Amino acid sequence: MTRQSSHTKATPTTDPDDAPAKVDLGCLDGLLGYRLRRAQLAVFQDFITSMRDYDLRPAQFSVLAIIRANPGLKQSRVSEALGINRANFVALLDELETRDLARREPAPGDRRSNALFLTAKGEAFLDEAYRHLQAHHERRLDAALGAGDRQQFLTLLDRLAALD
Amino acid sequence: MTRQSSHTKATPTTDPDDAPAKVDLGCLDGLLGYRLRRAQLAVFQDFITSMRDYDLRPAQFSVLAIIRANPGLKQSRVSEALGINRANFVALLDELETRDLARREPAPGDRRSNALFLTAKGEAFLDEAYRHLQAHHERRLDAALGAGDRQQFLTLLDRLAALD
DNA sequence: TATTGTTATACTCTATAACTATA
DNA sequence: TATAGTTATAGAGTATAACAATA
Numbered sequence: 001m002t003r004q005s006s007h008t009k010a011t012p013t014t015d016p017d018d019a020p021a022k023v024d025l026g027c028l029d030g031l032l033g034y035r036l037r038r039a040q041l042a043v044f045q046d047f048i049t050s051m052r053d054y055d056l057r058p059a060q061f062s063v064l065a066i067i068r069a070n071p072g073l074k075q076s077r078v079s080e081a082l083g084i085n086r087a088n089f090v091a092l093l094d095e096l097e098t099r100d101l102a103r104r105e106p107a108p109g110d111r112r113s114n115a116l117f118l119t120a121k122g123e124a125f126l127d128e129a130y131r132h133l134q135a136h137h138e139r140r141l142d143a144a145l146g147a148g149d150r151q152q153f154l155t156l157l158d159r160l161a162a163l164d
Numbered sequence: 165m166t167r168q169s170s171h172t173k174a175t176p177t178t179d180p181d182d183a184p185a186k187v188d189l190g191c192l193d194g195l196l197g198y199r200l201r202r203a204q205l206a207v208f209q210d211f212i213t214s215m216r217d218y219d220l221r222p223a224q225f226s227v228l229a230i231i232r233a234n235p236g237l238k239q240s241r242v243s244e245a246l247g248i249n250r251a252n253f254v255a256l257l258d259e260l261e262t263r264d265l266a267r268r269e270p271a272p273g274d275r276r277s278n279a280l281f282l283t284a285k286g287e288a289f290l291d292e293a294y295r296h297l298q299a300h301h302e303r304r305l306d307a308a309l310g311a312g313d314r315q316q317f318l319t320l321l322d323r324l325a326a327l328d
Numbered sequence: 329t330a331t332t333g334t335t336a337t338a339c340t341c342t343a344t345a346a347c348t349a350t351a
Numbered sequence: 352t353a354t355a356g357t358t359a360t361a362g363a364g365t366a367t368a369a370c371a372a373t374a
Contacts, residue, residue, distance in 0.1 A: 023245040026233025027294050028226055032305050033207040035318055037222070038325035040204040041247070043197040046327055058201070059341090062192055069190025076355055081187040083205070085343065090357060104356095112350045112355040130191050141196050144327055148320045154199055156312045161202035163210055163308055223364085240332060252365065254334060276332040276373045331374070342363075351354070 036160075043141065050137040054129050059084070061133075063092060064126045067102055067116045074107055075114040101125055200324075207305065214301040218293050223248070225297075227256060228290045231266055231280045238271055239278040265289055 028034050047058055059082070066078050079089035093116070096102040101122035107113035118126065145153065192198050211222055223246075230242050243253035257280070260266040265286035271277035282290065309317065 023230065023237065023241065024233040025245075026229045027290075028229040028233075030302070031225075031297065032302065032314075032318070033204070033211050033222060034226060035321040035325065036200070036204045036207055038247075039321040040197070040200045042325050042327040043200055047195075047197050057340095058197060061195075062198060065190045065192040066187065069188040069192075073187065074355080077187065081189075083202075085341095086356070087344080087358080088342065107355095110351075110355085114356075126191075133195065138194070138196065140327070141324065144323045145320055146323065148316065148323070150196075152312065153317065153320050154196070156309055156317050157199040157203040159308045159310065159312070160305065161199065161206045163206040163304070221363095238332085249365065249367090250333070251335080251367080271332095274332085274374075278333075329374100332372085333370105334372105335368105335370080337368085338366080340363100340365075343361085345359085345361105347356105347358075349355085349357105351352095 046140060047133070047137055050133060051129065054125075054132070056129055059092060060096065061126075061129065063096060064101060064118065064122060065130075068118050068123065068126055071117050072105075072107075072115045074110075075104065075116055078116055096122070210304060211297070211301055214297055215293065218289070218296070220293055223256060224260060225290075225293065227260060228265060228282060228286060229294075232282050232287065232290055235281050236269075236271075236279045238274075239268070239280055242280055260286070 025034075044058055047061075051057070051061070062082050063078065066081055067073065070078070075089070075093065076086055079086045084092070093102065093104070097104065100119050102116060102118055104114040104116060107115040142150065189198075208222055211225075215221070215225070226246050227242065230245055231237065234242070239253065239257065240250055243250045248256070257266065257268070261268065264283050266280060266282055268278040269281060271279040306314065
């Protein structure tokens with residue numbers, strides 16, 4: 001292999017005319033992780049924009065969703081299920097509790113543990129937020145994916161997530 | 165809709181026996197962004213592990229790749245192409261220059277700008293790192309994706325990335 | 329006036345160590 | 352001894368404002 005690898009053009013980029021001239025991604029284009037990262041950033045940005053009026057970030061939404069689907073689950077298991085360090089989970093849950101969306105209760109049978117629940121307000125809030133996401137955010141994502149097979153796409157994402 | 169949305173089971177999770185009992189993702193399972201994020205984290209983790217001996221993070225690799233494919237490109241355009249804030253790009257490039265992988269040169273015709281190049285060491289380093297990634301990291305990703313259509317997968321990722 | 333590179337700053341996210349109370 | 356929740360802390364990543372040099 002010479003100085004230029006086969007997938008790069010590397011024209012010395014003089015470009016004296018005012019045309020913007022597209023930047024060549026070079027070997028970056030062959031890295032799945034790069035494409036995945038750009039897609040993930042765009043999707044999260046769209047999520048955050050969609051949830052602006054709810055003031056809810058992706059991590060906060062995920063905590064509420066897990067608690068609702070598993071009421072009474074121990075704090076450590078919720079953080080573990082989401083891959084969130086238990087030390088970092090404390091402040092995250094504190095804020096949800098301050099906003100009266102979730103609550104800690106003493107776990108029956110283990111006085112070290114907290115059992116987590118949504119408040120009535122939290123249940124309603126999550127329902128509304130999720131409906132809004134489906135109607136706007138997910139709807140936009142489906143439009144972007146177009147005719148592509150969404151189910152097959154999700155299957156491949158899950159296979160990658162199972163790497164570790 | 166009642167207190168429980170249609171896609172959650174929400175059995176009160178008493179679970180007194182010692183079986184670990186899988187955590188229900190609830191409505192999180194219906195969010196594309198969640199699956200995308202988990203996949204991206206797993207892929208980046210695999211990248212970082214693969215590049216341990218090279219001490220090269222994804223962002224550093226991307227900078228080297230863009231510079232190699234577009235030698236002489238202005239600093240602001242490199243950071244812009246990667247979606248990196250120009251203020252944050254300074255320290256990133258400083259480190260690559262300290263390691264003698266890239267260099268700043270005065271841009272011909274504009275004394276405000278820097279034109280970026282790889283050093284000879286940077287060219288060789290990137291070639292070797294990229295070959296190593298292809299042989300190990302990307303190979304593992306392909307194995308994980310299995311029979312799935314990689315090209316279709318990349319197409320859908322790019323459509324999502326084009327959201328904003 | 330606008331742009332380029334830079335510094336300073338702040339806020340989020342993430343990771344580790346250590347403490348306490350329980351088990 | 353080990354585990355659950357917590358605090359403190361440090362490192363990345365990211366965002367904005369402002370400055371000097373130059374366009």
